[in-house]
Amino acid sequence: MKQAIRALSVATTALWILIVLFSVTSIYSALKLGFGFERTEVSASDDVLTVSMSFFFDNGGLYDISNLNVTTDLNNHDGTRISNSTTLVPLISRGSRVERAHNISISMDDIVTGDLTDLLFQDSVLDIAMYVSLKYAHAIPLQLSFNTTIPWGAPLANLSIGEITTIDIDPAHLQKTVPISFENHSFFALNGTVRLELVDRDQSVGAGTVNISVPPMTPCSTQVEVVVRRNAAVPTKARIYFETAAFSFGPVVMPLG
Amino acid sequence: MADVESIRNWLIKIAPRITKAVIKGFLWFLLLYMVPMLILSMVSAPIDFFQEYTTYIGVFAAIAVFFVVIAELLSKTVFQHACNIAKALVMMVFFVHALNGGFLTVNFETIRISVDLRVYLAMLLAISFLGLAKSALQTLNFLSEKITDDKLPTH
Numbered sequence: 001m002k003q004a005i006r007a008l009s010v011a012t013t014a015l016w017i018l019i020v021l022f023s024v025t026s027i028y029s030a031l032k033l034g035f036g037f038e039r040t041e042v043s044a045s046d047d048v049l050t051v052s053m054s055f056f057f058d059n060g061g062l063y064d065i066s067n068l069n070v071t072t073d074l075n076n077h078d079g080t081r082i083s084n085s086t087t088l089v090p091l092i093s094r095g096s097r098v099e100r101a102h103n104i105s106i107s108m109d110d111i112v113t114g115d116l117t118d119l120l121f122q123d124s125v126l127d128i129a130m131y132v133s134l135k136y137a138h139a140i141p142l143q144l145s146f147n148t149t150i151p152w153g154a155p156l157a158n159l160s161i162g163e164i165t166t167i168d169i170d171p172a173h174l175q176k177t178v179p180i181s182f183e184n185h186s187f188f189a190l191n192g193t194v195r196l197e198l199v200d201r202d203q204s205v206g207a208g209t210v211n212i213s214v215p216p217m218t219p220c221s222t223q224v225e226v227v228v229r230r231n232a233a234v235p236t237k238a239r240i241y242f243e244t245a246a247f248s249f250g251p252v253v254m255p256l257g
Numbered sequence: 258m259a260d261v262e263s264i265r266n267w268l269i270k271i272a273p274r275i276t277k278a279v280i281k282g283f284l285w286f287l288l289l290y291m292v293p294m295l296i297l298s299m300v301s302a303p304i305d306f307f308q309e310y311t312t313y314i315g316v317f318a319a320i321a322v323f324f325v326v327i328a329e330l331l332s333k334t335v336f337q338h339a340c341n342i343a344k345a346l347v348m349m350v351f352f353v354h355a356l357n358g359g360f361l362t363v364n365f366e367t368i369r370i371s372v373d374l375r376v377y378l379a380m381l382l383a384i385s386f387l388g389l390a391k392s393a394l395q396t397l398n399f400l401s402e403k404i405t406d407d408k409l410p411t412h
Contacts, residue, residue, distance in 0.1 A: 001398045008391035015384045019377075061286060141373040148367060 018037040026172060029094075030234045031059025035132070038099075044188045044246040049106040055090070063137035067091040070102045077149075080115055082106055082126065109246035115228070116199040120249060123185055124152045153185030154219070157248070161238055161254050173227050178238065181221040191216040192244030196224040196250065197251070198235035212244075278329035280320045283402055313355040335399055341392035349385040353379060395403035 032052040038054040061064050065124040068089040076080045087102040111119055118124070128150050151194030162179030169175045176198065185188050190212060206228035214220040230234075293314050324344035331337045350393035 001395060005391055005398060006392065008387055011386045012384055012391060015380065015387065019384065022377075027297070065294050123265050139376045143371045145371070146367060146370045180355075 011163060020169070022137075025062050026094075026140075028046040029063050030136070032060035033065075034058035034060065039203050040072075042187050044108075046245055047108045049108060049188060049246060051104040051106070053102045053104065054099065055102055056097060056099045057092055059092045061095055062094055064094055066090065066135045066138055068092060068098075068134045069132070071133075072102065072104050073131075073133045074104060074106065074121070075127045075129070076116060077125050077127060079127075082110070082116065086140045089191070095118040113248055119152060119154060120156045120247075121154050123147045123154050123157060126152045153187065155186040155190055156242070156249075156252075157183040157185045157186050159240075159252065159254075161256065164256065169227065172230055174230055176226045176228060176235075178208075178224045178226060179221065180210075180224060181219065184214040187216050188240075188246050189216055190220075190244045190246065192242065194222065194224065195225060195241040195243070195250070197241070198226055198228065198256075199239055199253075200233040203233070205229070205235050228256045262404075266310070268382050274330055275330065278326045281329050284332045285322050286318060289321050290315060298392065310355075316352065317355070320344070320351060329408040335396060335403075338396040338399055340394050342389060345385045345389035345392060349382055352385065 001002050004052060005062060019250075024099055035057050036055065038056060040054075041052045043050050043052070055070065057065070057068060059164060070087045072083070072085045074084070076082055083104055083106045085102065085104045087100055089098055091099050112116065115180055126149065128148055130146045130148075131143060131146075133141065136143050159180075159182040162181065165177045167175050168175075178196055178198070180194060180196065191214075193209050195209045198205050206226040208224040208226040210224045212222060236256055238254050239251035240254065242248065242252075294311070297311070322345075322348075324340060328337050328340045328344070336354045356374050356378045359373060359378040361374055363370045363372075371377055
């Protein structure tokens with residue numbers, strides 16, 4: 001029995017030494033970790049807005065870090081999901097530094113076809129939830145979560161149609177000049193075309209197109225020239241179609257007069 | 258007169274144990290409280306943010322020192338081993354409570370940190386189980402030796 005007691009004493013002491021060493025080195029290593037975001041870039045293509053956030057993870061500790069997972073949930077203030085993005089780094093060896101880009105993709109198709117069209121015309125606040133999870137020393141799972149709000153600038157804020165002017169261009173046709181104005185409050189440029197259709201009782205009486213190039217945070221005032229037949233009915237509504245690199249949307253129906 | 262003499266004899270008998278218990282208790286206090294706090298301050302750990310957990314270090318040291326002192330005072334009796342069994346059981350409950358069943362959460366303003374320490378807790382519980390088994394065997398050994406001594410013929 002004495003041998004068994006001695007063996008248990010040795011095992012207990014050895015385990016205590018191991019656990020104390022592991023605790024001390026873990027705390028020391030945890031204090032040698034560095035994580036941060038470096039720069040943010042925004043790009044728009046194929047109806048997808050991409051916010052690219054570069055981050056680094058500096059593992060100056062004594063243990064490897066595995067399964068680093070950065071997840072971002074972007075929701076409208078009413079809880080409607082706009083985007084869910086994940087970046088995975090399988091392994092960060094001890095003493096190494098990893099730099100990656102976490103891309104948050106916002107599908108403008110989802111915005112213009114879903115319940116989020118208000119985001120095109122009204123500034124809002126988006127809820128952003130970020131989760132960073134990892135496995136420390138291949139043994140201890142850890143998760144950091146962070147919630148905040150970010151302002152959303154509407155790309156077509158204060159969209160309005162001004163006073164229409166009409167001039168004769170020939171005996172059979174008139175040219176109507178329709179002023180359109182809006183403010184691009186968003187963080188991306190609007191490059192593309194605006195097509196305007198004048199309508200009376202759901203019948204198109206004429207249409208015109210104008211090119212636009214509106215940098216972020218800039219107002220836009222432009223005019224669309226529409227040629228209509230002299231004997232055509234007086235238009236009561238305008239339908240506006242936007243075709244840009246960031247999104248395609250329309251019609252926006254606006255009453256005239 | 259006889260009472261004073263017996264108290265004096267008892268004090269002479271107990272004094273070395275008390276001295277030993279005090280010294281052992283002090284050394285364990287240094288090892289389990291002062292050294293960890295010193296290490297935490299040396300590695301610049303943000304102790305203020307982990308106030309609850311630094312309190313647990315103190316509680317852990319207090320439990321350990323208490324049982325070391327009691328075990329020393331009751332040494333060479335069966336109660337010493339009973340005390341060690343109690344210590345193992347109390348430590349198991351303490352570890353489960355202090356580590357919140359293995360899931361710890363710390364909040365820094367808007368950042369929430371969750372750590373899954375079930376592996377760590379399992380290691381601590383394994384140590385406590387080994388301690389429990391050791392104390393149970395020591396109790397059996399002590400009792401068997403005592404019975405053997407009692408049965409030995411006296412010359």
